[in-house]
Amino acid sequence: MKWAFVFLVVMIFLVGCAKQEIQHETPKDIPKEPMPAETSVNESPKPVINCSSDTDCPARVEISKNCDMYMVYTTYNESQCVYPGTEKSYCKSIKSKILTQTCDTSNEKCQQGICVSQSFRNCTDEDGGKNYEDYSDVTDLNHQSFSDECVDDKNLKEYYCADNNKDAAYIIHECPVECRKGRCTD
Numbered sequence: 001m002k003w004a005f006v007f008l009v010v011m012i013f014l015v016g017c018a019k020q021e022i023q024h025e026t027p028k029d030i031p032k033e034p035m036p037a038e039t040s041v042n043e044s045p046k047p048v049i050n051c052s053s054d055t056d057c058p059a060r061v062e063i064s065k066n067c068d069m070y071m072v073y074t075t076y077n078e079s080q081c082v083y084p085g086t087e088k089s090y091c092k093s094i095k096s097k098i099l100t101q102t103c104d105t106s107n108e109k110c111q112q113g114i115c116v117s118q119s120f121r122n123c124t125d126e127d128g129g130k131n132y133e134d135y136s137d138v139t140d141l142n143h144q145s146f147s148d149e150c151v152d153d154k155n156l157k158e159y160y161c162a163d164n165n166k167d168a169a170y171i172i173h174e175c176p177v178e179c180r181k182g183r184c185t186d
Contacts, residue, residue, distance in 0.1 A: 050089045051081035057091035065100070065113025072101040072110055109142075123161035123168060130160050132173050135182035141166035150179035 057079030
């Protein structure tokens, strides 16, 4: 009988709960998050496009200048738009080396990325040319010095100024007796 009484109490409790209406209210004090101005309810956000053409990327920037013989080359950092006009677009940095100037070979040389005027100076030979009995130095237009020298005990490397009077040249001369200290001896 005890169990019947407990059963009855539980049933009355459940029936009473079913009759009550439970109201769910939404809080009126919590503000709703505003939508972005560009997006309406039915629109998705606009895609981000980083570049539509190469002109949207950074301009060409000079990095350095250098020489190759009588030619001046300039190295640039350039930008190129990859996948232009799409969400995947981006600006890619590219290094390029461009011939920007050729020096006048008759009176200029390339030095540290610029053409500089050479002080015109002829080649000089201290012994006056192909003089096998005298030791001397020859200095060319580029200020390089060359000294007469013995190749072995019989042959002399004799430096002299070339026909253009700018460059040094040499000839191997066989001495009649022997070669010593950069000259032929008797």
